[in-house]
Amino acid sequence: MRRFVKKTSYKAGFPPGTLVHIGEKKTETVRISYLDYDYSNIHENVVDSIEECFPLKDTHTVSWINIDGIHRVDIIEKIGKQFDIHPLVLEDILHTNQRPKIEDFGNYMYIVLKMIYSNENNEINSEQISLIMGENFVISFQEIEGDTFEPVRKRIRSEKSRIRKMGPDYLTYALIDSIVDNYFIILEKIEDKLDLIEDEVVSSPTPDVLRNIHSLKWEMTYLRKSVWPLREVINSMTRTESNLIQESTRIYLRDLYDHTIQVIDTVETFRDILSGMLDVYLSSINNKMSEVMKFLTIIATIFIPLTFIAGVYGMNFEYMPELEWKWGYHLILSLMFLTVLTMVVYFKKKKWF
Amino acid sequence: MRRFVKKTSYKAGFPPGTLVHIGEKKTETVRISYLDYDYSNIHENVVDSIEECFPLKDTHTVSWINIDGIHRVDIIEKIGKQFDIHPLVLEDILHTNQRPKIEDFGNYMYIVLKMIYSNENNEINSEQISLIMGENFVISFQEIEGDTFEPVRKRIRSEKSRIRKMGPDYLTYALIDSIVDNYFIILEKIEDKLDLIEDEVVSSPTPDVLRNIHSLKWEMTYLRKSVWPLREVINSMTRTESNLIQESTRIYLRDLYDHTIQVIDTVETFRDILSGMLDVYLSSINNKMSEVMKFLTIIATIFIPLTFIAGVYGMNFEYMPELEWKWGYHLILSLMFLTVLTMVVYFKKKKWF
Amino acid sequence: MRRFVKKTSYKAGFPPGTLVHIGEKKTETVRISYLDYDYSNIHENVVDSIEECFPLKDTHTVSWINIDGIHRVDIIEKIGKQFDIHPLVLEDILHTNQRPKIEDFGNYMYIVLKMIYSNENNEINSEQISLIMGENFVISFQEIEGDTFEPVRKRIRSEKSRIRKMGPDYLTYALIDSIVDNYFIILEKIEDKLDLIEDEVVSSPTPDVLRNIHSLKWEMTYLRKSVWPLREVINSMTRTESNLIQESTRIYLRDLYDHTIQVIDTVETFRDILSGMLDVYLSSINNKMSEVMKFLTIIATIFIPLTFIAGVYGMNFEYMPELEWKWGYHLILSLMFLTVLTMVVYFKKKKWF
Amino acid sequence: MRRFVKKTSYKAGFPPGTLVHIGEKKTETVRISYLDYDYSNIHENVVDSIEECFPLKDTHTVSWINIDGIHRVDIIEKIGKQFDIHPLVLEDILHTNQRPKIEDFGNYMYIVLKMIYSNENNEINSEQISLIMGENFVISFQEIEGDTFEPVRKRIRSEKSRIRKMGPDYLTYALIDSIVDNYFIILEKIEDKLDLIEDEVVSSPTPDVLRNIHSLKWEMTYLRKSVWPLREVINSMTRTESNLIQESTRIYLRDLYDHTIQVIDTVETFRDILSGMLDVYLSSINNKMSEVMKFLTIIATIFIPLTFIAGVYGMNFEYMPELEWKWGYHLILSLMFLTVLTMVVYFKKKKWF
Amino acid sequence: MRRFVKKTSYKAGFPPGTLVHIGEKKTETVRISYLDYDYSNIHENVVDSIEECFPLKDTHTVSWINIDGIHRVDIIEKIGKQFDIHPLVLEDILHTNQRPKIEDFGNYMYIVLKMIYSNENNEINSEQISLIMGENFVISFQEIEGDTFEPVRKRIRSEKSRIRKMGPDYLTYALIDSIVDNYFIILEKIEDKLDLIEDEVVSSPTPDVLRNIHSLKWEMTYLRKSVWPLREVINSMTRTESNLIQESTRIYLRDLYDHTIQVIDTVETFRDILSGMLDVYLSSINNKMSEVMKFLTIIATIFIPLTFIAGVYGMNFEYMPELEWKWGYHLILSLMFLTVLTMVVYFKKKKWF
């Protein structure tokens, strides 16, 4: 079973803001990189220590710092000190079973959400992405290297793209948009699976099919947990009065909101379809069973009386006149044949076969 | 299975406003036509290039430009430039899995909704219709030629109709009204199907009937996805403060709102009826099976003891006094007859047949 | 099946306000009558042409004009012209699948609701009642003669009744109240049916009972469609700021609102009871089947081993020592008896019978 | 079946405020008593005619008049006239299928609610209690003698109790509180029943148990109908701006509100538990049946092949070499034994027994 | 069955504020301790009589008084008098089936909630915790010794912790936080149980597994009753305008609110998973049964016709030509073999095994 509560017990009772990484450690090394750009210039780098990023704080360019791997608590702590992030935010970054949410701290916003991916077993999995958006920087925290942000990086590198003319709010939008776009890719994959199951559910309703239906149902439950609160996050970004978000970015956020609604609609539709498939599966199973039972019934009800007749004339009574008749045997055989005929006609009339 | 997520994956990561057609390409050619009218004059034309429609932008008449086929991105782009439409709107026009919605851009409104039709397999299908309503123009985008707008065109051509005296807001209302009217036609067809299934579900509950119930259930899910947000669209048109919508048009929009509610009511009622039919189907199946099993039980429980009695007197023991009795055979036959009688009486009393 | 969508297809595409009667034509002739009254005088009449009612428009008395039969479009049209009714209202009067609603046009209010009755097959049916309430008149439109208004007429005829002292708002209240009172009568009849089914569902769970449960379930769905929006109608009448409704009438409307809530409560309770009955029905069926199967099992498991034993000693081997024993037959009979005993004891212990 | 709609049909069409008793007449005589008290004095009396209570109206003491039995319409009418109660309120007092509600008439409040009790068959039943609270009086109407108010009476008689220092609002609170306290007693009894059923549902899942589950389910439906609106009643008492309710009483009403929420919580929990029990019942039944069928299958599949083998060597062919073998019989017996062994091992491996 | 309504009946009718302990008495002795601290000093003590704590009321330090055991009504009463607590609050402290709630009395707040723990049978149980937070004191009431507060005590004892610099509002937050942290520990244990059941439900679907599923389902119902109102408590603490709660504490309360939402999410997810498991269980059972029945059917349908054939040639007719054929026996054996073959091929084609 996919675990919903990660090992949080040993943290119980710690004072708030205690920086301990909760969740499985998904990577060994921590990779720190940054992209610093404005309309005319761009600097991109992978650095060894977080301190190399600190000067970016005070530049007027947009600085996107990306951290892959959150188990090095000391790095998170240094960022917190340098960028003046509240300890409870740092705690949330490390605590990887956050529900997607947005929090406005005046001079920065903290956004946490789930990046969905298919793991090696073709199961849906998620990675917690934390975004801190300040006046001229964005810091993104990932649990592990590899993300859906590559197209955004490409657009930043391209001199003529809109993203180069806009601020950290638009960058934040672009990052979230790339995550939501990825939901559609996952939903397409799930739809392929549904397609496959749909045929099997009627033709060969094996227990495996049931297991697949239920595992998809649980994946839907899993997706819902990420995507319903995500909708709220984007909605409140659209409506916020914070001046960290420019007026011109809002229309893009509304577009993003539409996409989130589409994801939710699809997830709910898939849940409905899965419920329907479960019904079809159950009655397919039932149908197969009925066919088997009907066959037994027909064979049994035909032969049981015949066997009885044969049994009667297998009795060893000394005085059984029929046994001595010349045509006794043939008479009995005819009687048996008649019995069969009557039954077949009766079954046909009842439409049993 | 009807696909709910159209191939959107290759678009993931594109910058917002990238004009790529998403969805199946339903037509080869693009057909552009316009209807330009006021109270006293009317011009109607099919044109080869979209540029021929551009002069209509600045006339004071109501200009309705209709585009059948949206895969020619260049045409959409030119319209966007000429009529000053936001790139995100153009993207939505091309992206055919929009959820019905309305967006107010001040000098124009963008409305997207679903036109429902039965395809060749008698399945419900939908076509995305985009409407852009400006101060003196309406542009409609369809995925494919053929629509429910013909009655509206007729009314425009008729000199005395109300539509000729009113503005683009009333034209927009009339177009949406023709789409909603068409929902009723589809619902009538579905009701005919329900009527057919209702009889079969009791008389011959075959797996086909189940399949039909489930496919109708899915069609209801499909319809709901179009019609619930449509209600919100019309509601917000009725309440908007935009001066693109005249006071005199609002009462017509309220009437349209009523119709949408009726559609929703009917869809929900059909869902309830289908759930009920599923229950009836399952217990019909069950009933048939019970009848079969009861027959087996009766035949078996009657003949099994008889066969045993016959078996006893088929044994070859040397010393079995009954075998030598003169009336042994007849006695045993009578015993068998009595057994049958007792059982039949018992079954009758139990009301098993 | 009761049809929920009446033949509306041929109307699709008509301009709004086109006066065409939608729904089955339930009567041949149209009957027009009026009741004109104030505190001291009363005039009652059945008239041949609607024009005879027109002078009532300008009297200061309360004038109640009642039209039975709405298929004569010309009559509706004349009323519309004379009393200055909006064409969309006239359309709604003719279109008999309205959802109950109230609309305030300033100088008159339009109310549409459903009068429920049991038809000849003892099925619930409904008739659309439209009420137009002006400053000093009420016009009621019925689909067919015969209504629940008789007690209201009697009260008007009685000189001392409260209704004679009050205005058209109180008359409107009294008419709706008579319709709601009738819902209780229908609910009592349904409760009688539930009472009958409740016994049958346990004693004789035939497919007919199932059919009855489901037809009642559908009737509940049908009632809900009328009664939930009716509640909203009465609620908004109670809260309206229109001066067509006197302050003194509001307390009566609140009382009416209570009654509507009681109807809704009862309908919902009946739905719950029907769901419960369905469960009981299914497990009754199941129970009967189990009893049958258990009987088969007991008979079969007892006799199958016995028959085998008999079969063994029916074999024709030359060397079978038991056959020659003097007490062989009796021994075997005893063995069989012991087998039966063991089984019966086992079954008893397992509580199978 | 418990009837939810009481005989209301004969009242249909009566003008509003017609005083007719609706519901079963639960008592013959009407008992009128009063308790008149202030901080220092108390008068308690049972009177023969309601007129004896009329002087209490104008005293400055708190006067609680209690009427047991509401079928004497003339008494209700006299009270109405004397205390200036609206005819619609009097009608509601007589009409015993009210939904709990509160109505504020400025100089008095009308509260109607349900007192729950277990009847002789240990079924939940309810009695309608109407309370009219004025500036210095409370009138309570019961359907029948016997109530949950005794502890309140005791507290009034005790000189030092808080109730003696407070007004009719606190008395009203105390009366409702005693009714709500009684709900807990009823819920405790239901919990005892649930406890009993819980064991039976697994050990002996008879149809009686099913019947009990369903009758409890219906009782929950019945309770919900009383208790959800009661919550609204108390909530609006707590928030009312009427100066009939003192500021100091509000904290007691909030406490009462808590208790009502606890009742609702418990009712909803019981409904959940009952649903769960139904599931367990159904699978217990199923389990029992499976056990029976498995036994049949094992016996049948073991003996059917054996019987066939015996049958083969019971054939009367002249040339059957095995019959003449010396050890033929023993060989066949061994073969049979081997068959049984194989099957038993197979069954064991399949974990069928 | 876990009881939801504790013995409350004997309290029915008591005047409000009557101090009687309701619920099981979980401890014999009452243990009173206090922790009095500010930034620089700390005093910790276990005292014999509550009076020893009274001087703490007027110190400017934060004073946390903890009472383990609430059955000594006199102690509760003394606290009430000394700290000026409303009698209804004292009643709620003693009445241990409170729904979690918060009440603001101006100079103090009363918070009641449930501390969850696993009892010796590994079942979830809860203890009612009442907190009274004043300007410079917190009083906590527990039903029994032993709590989740130990980490909070440790932090208080540590000189450098944030808690030492803050007020009673932060202490209250820390206490509730420790309770909520403990919910995660319980949820982890439940997840372990779910993990175990998940495997069993497919491999060995015994009635025990069903019982476990249902007991977990009831535990979820139990948890929901504690945790949904807890969310409301914390939400209203976050939004309160009372100046008992400092601005700087609010961010911690919002963090706590997040945690509560996570608990609710997990509980709801577990409910979904349990519903799914129930479905899988039922179809596993069904599957096992089907396998058994199919085996019976195959064995029976193969051997029944064979036994009939054998029976025919076991008849004792004098004139049966086949019996005398030389190869009669072998012919019949071959016929039987052919019959078996045909059937096996048929079954294979039908995919019955």
Ligand SMILES: [Mg+2]
């Ligand atoms: Mg903590």
Ligand SMILES: [Mg+2]
């Ligand atoms: Mg990553």
Ligand SMILES: [Mg+2]
């Ligand atoms: Mg996107």
Ligand SMILES: [Mg+2]
């Ligand atoms: Mg878009």
Ligand SMILES: [Mg+2]
């Ligand atoms: Mg849905």
Ligand SMILES: [Mg+2]
């Ligand atoms: Mg379904």
Ligand SMILES: [Mg+2]
């Ligand atoms: Mg994109």
Ligand SMILES: [Mg+2]
């Ligand atoms: Mg088209």
Ligand SMILES: [Mg+2]
């Ligand atoms: Mg229309």
Ligand SMILES: [Mg+2]
């Ligand atoms: Mg209309």
Ligand SMILES: [Mg+2]
């Ligand atoms: Mg719905």
Ligand SMILES: [Mg+2]
């Ligand atoms: Mg239904």
Ligand SMILES: [Mg+2]
């Ligand atoms: Mg139309």
Ligand SMILES: [Mg+2]
């Ligand atoms: Mg009529």
Ligand SMILES: [Mg+2]
């Ligand atoms: Mg009424």
Ligand SMILES: [Mg+2]
């Ligand atoms: Mg009333």
